[in-house]
Every structure is written in C-alpha cells, then in structure tokens.
Amino acid sequence: MKTLELTAAEILERNIRRQYFADQQLAKLQNPLSSLAYCSDPNTHKQANYLVDAVTPEGYLARIDFRLNRPIEADFYNPNLIPYPKGSKYPYLAIVRMSPKVAGLYHHELAYCDLRWARTRTIHRKVLECATPGIKMNFGKDWKSLDGACRSFPFLQLYQGHTDPRVFFSPHGEPLMVVGSNGKSKKNCLGQFIIDLRVVIPNLATKMNIKHLPIRFPVLTELSRPDLKEIEKNWFVMYDALDSDKEYLHYDFQTRALAPMDVPANPKQYKLIGQPTPKLITGLLQNLKKGDYAANDLHQSTNSLLVTLCDFPCIPTIHNTVMIEIFHVKYLNYYELYYRRYLVVMNATAPFNILGRTENIMYAGTDPTKLVYTVSMVWNSGLYPTHKRWDDDLHGGREIWAALDSAERAKRKLEAEAEAEDFKLKQAHALENSVDVSDYPLGFSENDEVDISKGMVARGLRKRDSSGLAISSEIQSLPSIASLTTEIALATKSTTSVYTRPTPIQRISKPNQNPFVSDRYHGWLDDILLINFGIEDRESGTIHVRARELLECIKVVE
Template sequence: MHLIQGHSDPRVFFSPRGEPLMIVGTNGIHNCLGQYLIDLRALVPDLAAKMHITDIPIRFPNLTELTRPNLQEIEKNWFMMFDSLDSNREYLHYDFLHRSLAALKPPADIATYKSIANPSPELVRGLLQNFKKSDYSANDIHQASNSLLVTLCDFPCIPTIHNTVLVELMHIKYSDYYRLYYRRFAIIMNATAPFDVLGRTENLMYAGTDSDTMIYTVSMAWDKGNFPRHEPWDESRHGGKEIWLELDIQQQLERERNKAPTVSPIDDTFDQEEADSMALHKRATSSSQNPFISDGYHGWLDDVLMINIGINDNAAGTIHTTAKDLLECITLA
C-alpha cells in the first residue's frame, strides 16, 4: 500500500457545462487504488474568477469516489462522456479491451451497475497482435485521455448528429522485455449513447519526439484562447435550432417515442402524429442553442488542440495540432 499512497494519474478536462474537472487516482474505499472526481475550482483559489466561470455551480466540491461492478484492485484512466442530445447526461468509460461504460446516477456520484457498451470492434482489439518485430510483445490496451466532441468539418458548418463524433486517445502498451513503450491512437465514437466505436487513426507520431522514448498521452483540450481560428459561434447568424432540428428530426422523434408511456393497442384515442408534434415542440422550445456546441468540450476540424504528454515518467510536454491533422487518416470499423 505504501507504494501507491497519495494521488496519481490526474486527468484534467472541461465538461460541456464549462466545469474544469479532474479524475484522479488515489487510495479507494472499495479497492486499493480507485478513481475520484473533483471540480478544480474547489482546489485552486481564484480559479473561477480567472477563468470567468463564476456563474457555473460547483457540483463536485470534494473528492467523489467513482465505481463500477467487479472493481479491480487498481483502477486508472477512466474518462467521462456526455450525451449532447440527452441534456449532456454523463457516462463513465472504464475499459476499451473488454469495453465497458455506464451512466452516472443522479447526482452523478456513483455509476450504475449495468454497462451499455457494445463490444470494441476488431480494429481496436486486433491492435494487441499487430506488432511487426518479434521481440516486442503487446501488454495491454490503455485508455489515455479525456473525451472531446468534434464536428468533422470547418467552422461554421452546423454540428449535427450526422457530422459530430467523440474522440479519445488510446494507448497500446508494449515492451521489449526491458523497457515499456506506448503506441497512440485516436478512437472515434458516436456522439450519443451507447457511443459505438466508428473507427481509429493509425499510430500517432508526435512531432519532435523519439519513438524509442516512453511517451504517453495524458489529456487534451481545445486551445481556442491562444489559437483563435474563427469568431465565436452565434446561433442567430450561423444557423439556428430550426436547421439542426430539421436535420435531426428522425433521431429526435425516435428518442421521444422510446421515452413515451406505453399505450394499449385498442386505445384508438392515441394519435402518433400528435405525439410526434408535441415531442418536437417540447424539444424545440427546451433550448435555444445547438446542443452540441460548448466552449470547452466541442470544436471543429480547423480548431487547435493542446495534447499533454508524459515522457519517461519524469518529464512533461505539450503538443499543438489541429483536429484535422489529428484525424487525417481514419480506419473505419
């Protein structure tokens, strides 16, 4: 136990609400090393004022233990996902090899016990055997970074369920029996639950780094402050809710129908068209903003990402790249 006392492997990220959050490992209540969630504004004095986010409530003022069924003695590198078309409902992604994720129970302090994930496709699982050198052996698939929402076109194209995906950076950990190395891949997923894997990139080579050095990804964020590529999104000028509602009408209706109460087959007073109309009206009036767009969590292909890396467990670095360059070559599932 003394070897893993204290906090380790922090992952700092923004939620769609604009909260600066951190998932960090420390000694668990239910296992040896657990995962905890906290709002950084509760830790860093004046952070809220410096980031101009004083109007967003702090939901996680203390370390909040996260959990899942069949906890391992050591858990690490979990990341959160948000369903933009379900009021940014929060999910925890636990594992890619034996894919597992689950929704958080209100008030988002403990995970449900049922995973909703479909299995990872072969193009992810097969990476463990995809090594050309016989003296290298793959050890594991590791989750690496937080997730971000990317619209697969340049600003100001309108984000919809058809052109917007979740991206997370994943590792293959391997060794030559003496040293550890990582290969890095961007994983592309649907933007809505159950977040099926759509594809992945090839091994990401970070410019200025050495392939013989142990380099691993820690987190990523949109760096729109230092690299402003375009004006802020304006719903009234760039295409408002009427456009994305029209584009997504079938998906919205399907969701509302699934949530509707069951009706007896002999009840001839039920009018499906009226129910659809009411559902669309409720959805259209519930928000004046495109549900995919948020300053800290969402970006376009021409936006710049800041990718934070660890080097040999004794140094850190930062790489800037556009989302377009990161996702330039994708193999589809």
C-alpha cells in the first residue's frame, strides 16, 4: 500500500485543525485547570512540590557568592537573577540586597554584578559567583518619611535606603524593578517604587539587546493605591494577556486587592477590583491561640509570569494560558520565623481570578528548618532552550487565537454594555435621590470611559492621549546612560516622581502576532524557569526548574 506523503503546508494545516479541536474541547470544560490536578505519582498523596534543579549535576540549588571582588562586612540576600541573551560573556545579571551597619544602624542597599559558573574548592559543587566587581546602585540622595507617617514604628522614619528589590521583565522586554523605600505621603511610612534598570546599570540595554525600547520609568517612580497603608511591601505588576499595555498592581493576598497601575489616589474615584481570596488559600492560615505569641499571614512574594499549559509549539490561547505567582504563608513567634511557599494560578486576563494553587514548594538542597524567602522568577529558556523560538508563520495558530480572541472580545463587549447601562440607571437613581454615586460598589464617575475591548469600565482613569497610543521604536530610540542621567538631573532635583501613566509601548512584533507570546514574560510547560531566593537573610540561592514540575498537583478552586 502506497504511503501518502504530506507537504509541509498540509502538515501545518493538520496540526492547526488538531489544536483547534483540542482547544475547543478545553474551552468546554467547566474548569480547564482541572487537567493540572495530575500528580506524577498517583499512589502518593502529595504534600509538597519538591523541585530539583534541571542544570546542576547534583540537582541541588545553586548557591550564589556575592563577596568576590567586594570585601564588605554585610550579608547578601534576597537575590534577583535575570539571564543575558544566549552567547553573552556571562550567563546572568544579579541584583542583591545588603544591609551594612552605618553609625550603628542597618542601612539597606542594593548591589549588582555579572555572574559566572564556578566550582567549590573541596567537593567541586557547581555555584554562581560575581565575575565583575559588585557595584552599589545609585538612586541619588536618600530621603526620610514625613513626620507622623511612621506611627507604629517611629524608627523607620529615618533613612532606610532601598529594600526588597523585585526584578522582572515586562511583556515588552523592559527590565523593571519594584523596590521599597521611605514613603512620600503622610499616610505612608514605607512605600513602593518602580524604575527601569537601564537607568542605573550602564550598558544594560546593549547587553540585553533592547536598545530599541524606550524608557518609561527613568527615575524611582512612586506607586500608589486608593487605600494606602502605613507599611506597603512586596507589590507585583500584572499584565493583561490580551492587552499588555494595561498594567495592574497586586497589593495583597490576605484581603485580596488589585487595581490598574494608574488608579487615582482618591478611593472615592475607584474601588479595588477582583474576587476575594478563595478559601483554598486563606484556609492555609492556622487558628493560633492568643497566648501562643504567634501569628501567621499571607505574604506576596514573586513577580507574575504567563505560562501556556502544554508543550511548545502548542498554540497559546485564552483557554490554555494562565498567570502564575509564588506567595508565602509567614509564621512568626518569639522564637521562630518561617515561610511556606505556594504557587498561585490565576486567569491571564483582568480581573485575574484565582484558579488554584500548588502544595508547599520545597527546593532541593535547602534545609527545611531554615528561613527561605522566594524573591523572583524569570523564564530561562534562552540559556537552556528546549525548543526554537515561536514564529507565527512557522507554527501557525493565528487563525485559532484570532477566532477565540474575537469571540472573547464580543462577549466582553456585551458585558461592558450591560455594565454601562446598569451604571446609568444607578447614576440616575443617585441624582434623583441626591446620593453620592461614588458610594456605589463600582465607584464610577460621570467621566468614565467604557473600554469595549476589555469588557470593563475604566473607572476614573485618565483619558489616553488622542495624538497617539504608542511610541514608535524607530522614532524614539534609547538614549545613552550618560545623556539620560544628565537629562534627568537637569529636569528635576528630586530622585523620585509620582506615578503618571506613561505612553504605552508598542510591542516590537508583527501586528498580528499571537498576543500571548513574549520571550521574557511567557513560556510553555517544557520551558525552564529560574527561581531566586534568600536563605536566613544571610545567603542567596537559585534553582532551575521546568514549568511542568512547578505546576504539578494543582489544587483547583471549587
């Protein structure tokens, strides 16, 4: 019997049809995430996700030595590693926190260096060490919190420096950092700020091959929230998978709170969005007796990433792609401070409803009795590739995600129209009865802009500039670090600014590129992640993990 040989085009069409059918079946499931409830050993009741390093010979974490070329009396902890492009001289850039004593008090600083692989002297374990001298990050002159802002901890009003760095790539490829420092308002003792690392690390744009991307955060830019608290820590940025120009801030998991990054500071103008934290997560907290002098709460930990729940080149769509982040359950008493780690899985689009979580995450090579604090995670598929780069023309899928995207947008349009109509009725009722319309749960104002593409109302947000929504990479290129620093110094005497919505960046891709795909923000189950963590607030480590192993045995929200 003669075998029919298919052409490349016929194979591609067949694969597209197969993927389309599979995706339609997935979309019909009441909860697509239920497919991730699979455990590699079904005979074992999984109590923890034990992660083994996919790169080191022993499978253990890689310790990081920051002391080389920088002798200083300080501990280096809570590291952030981001990979350089393949073929670079060194594999990673590292940003780390250190707390040297200044005049008897701890002053929090950040330093960076390029890392290289090395071996320990005695047993030749594979470790990472600074290959270049560690350099302190210079953000300009420190500042104190305003008088009366630090009511609970008055000593925090002093110059704290910069703490808890969280480094990540945006979907556009920008290397950004959210960092803590003294607050700028009377309500806020310690606040959160964002900055583009290309401003403070010379030649980073060249090393990362991102000179074409404009800089949106050229100074430490203060972030805010409608109900700003005295102490704010560990916020992370989220990007809607269908519109990566829309940035959100996730403030808290304990009482879940998130909002668009450009939300007005007045809580009357905007209410926080999102569903409450499900019992699947809040149930991790223990009922501790008051006499035990102990407490436990939920702490945000890493940045967010997108992952498609199948192997490359499975076509990313709204039905098979989720957002992930690691959070902590923090236990504290007079004798012990301890963290348990869990991966949370959310919808990839606003309002990012929580879908499920893992069991407790353990890193091979760490002591379970020690404090391990997870800081950040990043896709590392460039250095340790498991497949070729995504190409819409080669791998297909445009028809699939475009059809699904069109259906989703049509659905959201109807929802938005219904929501807007409901608001008009509420507004009419408020005017008739002299009620403040901002007291309604949604908190809309009369200048609201209905965003049809997202099926939600941009509540009290600033209008976009009608002169243009994007910065052309051909028109606005990245200035040199030296000229940029000079421009900033001339433009302002302050080292910080209050957040104002920057002009959205134009994605550097084909106009009809799959919107989910991003080299540094998105990956597949067979891709490798780099997870960075501090140990006992004294040491640093990292571990290379396949996404499939991290997302195993998911417990799904009912």
